[in-house]
Amino acid sequence: MPTDQYSQLLSAITAAFPATLVELAELCGQPSVSASGWGIPECADLVSRMLRKRGFAVQVFTANGVPLIFGEYRHPTSSKTLLCYHHYDVQPEGDLSLWQSPPFEPQVRNGALYARGALDDKGQLVSRLAALDAIKAVTGSYPCNLKFLIEGEEETGSTGLQAFLPEHTDLLKADACIWEFGGVNSQDTPLQFLGLRGIACFELRLKALTRDAHSGLGGAIFPNAAWRLTWALASLKDRFERVQIPGFYDNVRLPSALDWQMAAEIPSQRDYYRQMFGVQDFLRAAQSPAEAYLQEVFEPTCTINGLNSGYQGPGSMTVLPAVASAKLDFRLVPDQMPAEIAQKLRAYLDAQGFDDIELLDWGGAPPGRTDPNHPFVKLAVETAEQAYGKKPIIYPMNGASGPNYVFLKYLNLPVITAGVGHPGGGVHGPNEHVRLDLLEIAIRHLALLIFRFGNDNAPTRL
Amino acid sequence: MPTDQYSQLLSAITAAFPATLVELAELCGQPSVSASGWGIPECADLVSRMLRKRGFAVQVFTANGVPLIFGEYRHPTSSKTLLCYHHYDVQPEGDLSLWQSPPFEPQVRNGALYARGALDDKGQLVSRLAALDAIKAVTGSYPCNLKFLIEGEEETGSTGLQAFLPEHTDLLKADACIWEFGGVNSQDTPLQFLGLRGIACFELRLKALTRDAHSGLGGAIFPNAAWRLTWALASLKDRFERVQIPGFYDNVRLPSALDWQMAAEIPSQRDYYRQMFGVQDFLRAAQSPAEAYLQEVFEPTCTINGLNSGYQGPGSMTVLPAVASAKLDFRLVPDQMPAEIAQKLRAYLDAQGFDDIELLDWGGAPPGRTDPNHPFVKLAVETAEQAYGKKPIIYPMNGASGPNYVFLKYLNLPVITAGVGHPGGGVHGPNEHVRLDLLEIAIRHLALLIFRFGNDNAPTRL
Numbered sequence: 003m004p005t006d007q008y009s010q011l012l013s014a015i016t017a018a019f020p021a022t023l024v025e026l027a028e029l030c031g032q033p034s035v036s037a038s039g040w041g042i043p044e045c046a047d048l049v050s051r052m053l054r055k056r057g058f059a060v061q062v063f064t065a066n067g068v069p070l071i072f073g074e075y076r077h078p079t080s081s082k083t084l085l086c087y088h089h090y091d092v093q094p095e096g097d098l099s100l101w102q103s104p105p106f107e108p109q110v111r112n113g114a115l116y117a118r119g120a121l122d123d124k125g126q127l128v129s130r131l132a133a134l135d136a137i138k139a140v141t142g143s144y145p146c147n148l149k150f151l152i153e154g155e156e157e158t159g160s161t162g163l164q165a166f167l168p169e170h171t172d173l174l175k176a177d178a179c180i181w182e183f184g185g186v187n188s189q190d191t192p193l194q195f196l197g198l199r200g201i202a203c204f205e206l207r208l209k210a211l212t213r214d215a216h217s218g219l220g221g222a223i224f225p226n227a228a229w230r231l232t233w234a235l236a237s238l239k240d241r242f243e244r245v246q247i248p249g250f251y252d253n254v255r256l257p258s259a260l261d262w263q264m265a266a267e268i269p270s271q272r273d274y275y276r277q278m279f280g281v282q283d284f285l286r287a288a289q290s291p292a293e294a295y296l297q298e299v300f301e302p303t304c305t306i307n308g309l310n311s312g313y314q315g316p317g318s319m320t321v322l323p324a325v326a327s328a329k330l331d332f333r334l335v336p337d338q339m340p341a342e343i344a345q346k347l348r349a350y351l352d353a354q355g356f357d358d359i360e361l362l363d364w365g366g367a368p369p370g371r372t373d374p375n376h377p378f379v380k381l382a383v384e385t386a387e388q389a390y391g392k393k394p395i396i397y398p399m400n401g402a403s404g405p406n407y408v409f410l411k412y413l414n415l416p417v418i419t420a421g422v423g424h425p426g427g428g429v430h431g432p433n434e435h436v437r438l439d440l441l442e443i444a445i446r447h448l449a450l451l452i453f454r455f456g457n458d459n460a461p462t463r464l
Numbered sequence: 465m466p467t468d469q470y471s472q473l474l475s476a477i478t479a480a481f482p483a484t485l486v487e488l489a490e491l492c493g494q495p496s497v498s499a500s501g502w503g504i505p506e507c508a509d510l511v512s513r514m515l516r517k518r519g520f521a522v523q524v525f526t527a528n529g530v531p532l533i534f535g536e537y538r539h540p541t542s543s544k545t546l547l548c549y550h551h552y553d554v555q556p557e558g559d560l561s562l563w564q565s566p567p568f569e570p571q572v573r574n575g576a577l578y579a580r581g582a583l584d585d586k587g588q589l590v591s592r593l594a595a596l597d598a599i600k601a602v603t604g605s606y607p608c609n610l611k612f613l614i615e616g617e618e619e620t621g622s623t624g625l626q627a628f629l630p631e632h633t634d635l636l637k638a639d640a641c642i643w644e645f646g647g648v649n650s651q652d653t654p655l656q657f658l659g660l661r662g663i664a665c666f667e668l669r670l671k672a673l674t675r676d677a678h679s680g681l682g683g684a685i686f687p688n689a690a691w692r693l694t695w696a697l698a699s700l701k702d703r704f705e706r707v708q709i710p711g712f713y714d715n716v717r718l719p720s721a722l723d724w725q726m727a728a729e730i731p732s733q734r735d736y737y738r739q740m741f742g743v744q745d746f747l748r749a750a751q752s753p754a755e756a757y758l759q760e761v762f763e764p765t766c767t768i769n770g771l772n773s774g775y776q777g778p779g780s781m782t783v784l785p786a787v788a789s790a791k792l793d794f795r796l797v798p799d800q801m802p803a804e805i806a807q808k809l810r811a812y813l814d815a816q817g818f819d820d821i822e823l824l825d826w827g828g829a830p831p832g833r834t835d836p837n838h839p840f841v842k843l844a845v846e847t848a849e850q851a852y853g854k855k856p857i858i859y860p861m862n863g864a865s866g867p868n869y870v871f872l873k874y875l876n877l878p879v880i881t882a883g884v885g886h887p888g889g890g891v892h893g894p895n896e897h898v899r900l901d902l903l904e905i906a907i908r909h910l911a912l913l914i915f916r917f918g919n920d921n922a923p924t925r926l
Contacts (some may be wrong), residue, residue: 035764037779055609158779199680202867203780205529212742218661218864218918220737221765221795222705223746223756228768228790236698239691241817243684275682279786280674284685294685303683306690307783317620318665318826320793320865321769328690329775331782333683355703364780402680403782 009139011453014136015445022135022445023115023438025052026296027108027130029090030117036068036091036158049090049152058150059101065162066155072173073101073150077456084455085176087409088127089156092119093430100432114435123182124158125436126421130180133448145456149176156182159203159365160405167408178378178455179415180448181406185423186440187395188274192386192447196379197371197399198406199299200334201342203307204362206234206351210358211324214312220322221428226248227326228311235328235358238347239304242325245286247350253337255302260374261398265292267394299401303333329364333403340366370407371399376416382451386420389447420447469602471913476598477907484597484907485577487514488590489570491552492579498530498553503759508533511552511614514593520612526616527624534635535612539918545609546917547638547881549871550589551618554581555892558740562894576897584891585644587898588883591874592642595910607918610853611638618644621665621827622867629870640840640917641877642910648902649673649886651734654848654856654909658841661761662796663865664805665769665826668693668813672820673786682784689788690773696818697790700809701766705747709812712764715799719762719783722836723860727754730857761863765795774807791826795865802828832869833861838878844913848882851909884907 030053034045041380046069050060053073063070071090095105095118103109108117134144149172153163167174186192210227211220220226239245255267271289275281288294307330312323332343348361372379374396386394406417422444428434491514496507512522515535525532530628533552557567557580570579581587596606613636615625648654652704668847672689673682682688701707719727731754737743750756771793774785781812810823834841836858848856868879884906892895 012828194587199737201680201782203782205780213740215741216864217767217769217793218663218743218795220743221759221767221793221863222763223748223760224737224743225745225747228771229697232694232697232768235691235694235702240697255922265702275686275925278675279677279682279686281682281686283687285687286685298681298685301684303679304695305679305683305782305784306688306774307679307781308774308776308785308786309690309693309771310776312768313768314772314789318793319769320663320665320767321766323770326771327776329780331679331780333680333684400680401683402678457900 008450010140011136011449012446014139015132015442015449018132018135018139019442022128022132022441023110026115026120026125027117028285029128030108030115030119031106033106033140034091034119034154035094036155037094042068042091042154045090046154049127056131056134058148065153065166068110068154068162070154070162070166071150071152073152075144075148077144077147080146080456082456083149083176084452085151085174085179085413085415086130087151087179088150088182089123090127090152091154091157092122092124093157096432102433105434107222108281110438113439114437116433116435118434120434120436121423121427122434126182126184126423127152129422129441129444130448132445133452136445136449137453145453148328149174156404160367161365162178164367164405164408168412171412174413176413176415179409179413179417181417181419183423184419184421185444186390188425190390190424190440191392192394194383194386194394194396195400196374196397198369198404199399199401200338200340200367200407201403202332202334202340202366204328204330204347205362205364206231206330207325207327207360207362208358209325209391212304214324215322217320217322224322226322228323230356230358231311231326231328234351234354234359235306237354243284245302245304247346249308249346250343253339253342255336257296261296261300262292264374264396264398265295268292268295268397270294281455299399300335302335302338305331306332333401334369335399336369336371339368350460367403367405368407370410370417372410372416372418374398378416378455379418381454382418382420385450385454386447389443389450420444420451470912472536472602473598473911476601477594477904480594480597481904482603484590484594484903485572488577488582488587489579491586491590492570492577492581493568495568496533496581496616497556498617499556500910504530504553504616507552508616511589515612518593518596520610525628527615527628530616530624532616532624532628533612533614535614537606537610539587539606542608542918544918545611545638546914547611547613547636547641547875547877548592549641549645550612550614551585551616552589552614553616554584554586554618555619559893562900564895572900575901576899577612579896580896582896582898583885583889584896585618587903588644588646588885591884591903591906592655592910594907595914598907598911607915609909611636616865622829623827626829626867626870630874633874635876638875638877641871641875641879643879643881645885646881646883647906649851649857650887652852652886652902653854654852655881656841656845656848656856656858658836658859659861660831660866660868661861661863662800662802662829662831662869663680664794664802664828666792666806666809667789667824667826668696668792669787669789669824670820670824671787676786677784679782679784683841686784686901688784690785692818692821693773693788693790695815696816696821697768699816707764709764709808711808712805715801715804717798719758723758724754726836726858726860727757730754730757732756737821758896761861762797764797764800767793767795770791793861796831797840797861798831798833801830828869829865830869832872834878834880836860840878840917841880843916844880844882847912847916848909851905851912882906882913
């Protein structure tokens with residue numbers, strides 16, 4: 003990109019920044035809580051209008067009962083297509099007393115915009131639209147074919163999207179994908195995540211009696227739901243953190259030499275974890291930051307998310323509980339699949355004599371990784387360095403999960419991250435906010451990235 | 465007891481029955497919830513007045529911060545002393561919407577008086593006072609020395625009483641004790657309980673992190689409180705119901721030949737348990753009702769009363785919980801002691817590597833048994849048969865617990881049960897009530913029992 007054109011792009015972004023904030027505030031002011039359904043149709047309408055006014059043709063599908071928005075811009079000559087994946091739904095606001103301003107009344111203070119969704123994911127969506135606006139302002143048009151896929155149940159598991167995508171591969175066909183998130187670490191260094199772990203969520207539920215009993219009555223002779231649940235859980239993972247389900251590790255791929263190379267560039271998070279979560283002893287001793295990262299992200303996990311049975315109030319109560327339940331999630335690494343894990347878990351519980359335990363499948367997503375050597379990855383990294391003035395840190399995989407697998411498998415495209423995210427931004431918590439300085443830099447990065455993606459011959463450096 | 469005197473006793477009980485109901489209603493109308501302290505001092509005053517108006521000298525001690533009432537009547541000539549143990553506190557009312565009439569506004573309907581405490585323990589106390597009134601009405605005086613010990617924290621563990629009693633053995637010296645409960649089974653057959661299991665209540669509490677984490681972040685490397693609690697619990701008892709704490713069974717006495725003899729007369733409860741609690745498979749297969757009873761009551765137990773950790777709402781939440789807790793009770797049999805079990809439990813948790821688990825001791829009581837061959841037991845059984853017209857069933861031990869150990873050990877007296885209890889009376893639940901027919905029969909039994917205890921030479925049969 004010629005220097006004068008890049009300067010024009012920066013100027014266009016700066017000139018439009020107040021309008022960008024207004025649009026973000028309007029979007030964040032529209033509740034869209036997928037857990038309860040609050041404002042979901044209204045928000046879908048608003049997002050559709052935002053695309054249409056930019057010249058996109060918009061189709062609204064219904065996936066799992068929820069509006070799924072597809073917006074498309076067809077370039078007159080370009081053969082290249084960029085797909086942006088987003089979601090317009092947000093997490094519930096949680097404890098309102100912890101918010102300094104109402105979650106759906108956006109407020110700018112201390113150089114940041116505060117609102118539920120400011121980062122996750124409305125700020126991300128707006129940053130990409132603002133980048134496109136700037137490119138158009140400078141060059142007169144978008145640089146390539148564009149597709150936006152914007153779902154309304156990312157915060158509740160993307161069930162509809164994961165079913166929709168394999169059925170609409172022609173519609174969604176593209177050469178590259180920008181994922182719904184992206185951003186910097188606590189040193190404002192940009193990050194590039196090239197994969198997500200998979201996840202499989204379950205609930206184990208057990209009813210051993212038709213009503214609670216008195217422990218003096220049945221303690222010795224009645225089955226106790228809490229005990230059976232405890233034994234079932236203890237049979238799943240031993241105290242050395244090894245999952246005991248036969249075949250659980252069958253499809254686990256070890257990190258490659260390239261993964262180790264990338265991991266060596268990733269700074270250790272352990273001091274941060276010690277400070278933030280009070281971790282005294284990590285479950286694994288790491289010989290190096292690289293090993294620490296690979297232990298954290300390249301291994302599958304089995305986490306108890308919750309336990310519930312009997313009396314939980316103050317003091318004691320001599321009850322023998324009739325029912326008990328546990329929430330459980332497995333984080334999966336390539337090539338583990340949620341359905342495979344569900345089947346192995348059920349078979350193991352049965353084999354262990356726990357066929358009285360009901361297994362509720364709360365959904366999941368397979369793991370997915372993008373090839374770090376893909377040219378689009380290199381472009382994303384290069385443009386990030388230009389926009390942020392720092393070399394990005396490349397994570398071959400992120401410990402979290404999302405529906406990236408279907409994009410990788412059915413659309414066969416590279417998936418990169420770029421955006422306004424920053425630690426401490428309150429994602430999923432109170433006082434979620436986007437820093438305005440990072441919002442502007444993210445728009446610059448996205449404008450550069452999209453412009454260069456559409457213009458192969460653009461110079462790669464200033 | 466001469467026939468005409470027995471007839472006079474029955475007539476006196478019947479004549480005073482309306483007044484007995486009024487007194488019971490007044491007592492039940494006074495809240496006295498030890499869990500919250502509601503009405504405790506007021507109820508202690510009321511009970512003191514009930515004793516004083518009957519000629520008792522009353523001292524009110526403070527035990528564990530709660531009024532403990534001691535009432536004494538000294539007979540001019542008798543050398544025999546009867547001790548009655550009671551409590552004036554009641555369980556919380558629980559869910560008010562389940563009560564057909566307000567718990568502290570006693571109501572007589574369908575031949576029963578409904579109120580919190582109608583059975584446990586205010587109806588029992590009033591039945592004994594009514595028995596004494598009848599004896600005095602017929603003979604002009606009480607038949608022996610009388611002592612009433614009435615505590616205010618039986619429903620919360622009798623902590624004060626268990627400390628008070630060993631320090632006041634002279635004050636409480638007696639020849640026999642009538643326990644706070646007693647009554648009939650579902651066939652209106654009187655029951656005689658000659659012992660109580662002990663109990664030791666604990667909470668296991670664990671804080672592994674200073675705040676909840678995201679399972680995608682720490683699943684593989686952060687300690688998880690729910691997992692550690694699960695493993696700790698699973699280490700306490702195996703799936704064959706065997707407690708794994710070293711030395712746990714050291715002091716367990718097996719049932720004697722006499723226990724087996726008594727057990728052979730006890731009807732099986734297993735059909736009732738199947739119907740009431742939906743038990744599909746009992747933990748132990750019994751060859752006979754006697755064996756079923758002994759399995760249920762003569763073996764110590766370890767019961768999880770409650771589990772609490774992390775997310776327990778609908779669907780899934782990918783949280784890694786910072787804290788977890790479990791409530792646990794052990795039912796103890798002679799000669800196990802709560803302090804011994806607490807020490808062994810702590811040592812075992814430490815030895816298993818769970819020294820990060822905090823052990824909260826929620827109190828307990830040792831097991832205690834009365835010699836079935838004691839003459840006072842025979843008198844209680846004989847008079848029950850006379851009053852109820854049925855041979856009582858004698859239980860060498862009850863599966864439940866209470867502070868009888870200190871009475872047996874420090875006062876060295878036999879402890880028997882007699883009273884107004886009946887199954888389905890809603891003890892600890894909503895709509896607690898005492899059946900008026902059983903109240904009158906219980907007063908007869910108690911009048912006969914106390915009269916004959918005080919008058920050695922009274923004929924044993926009509």
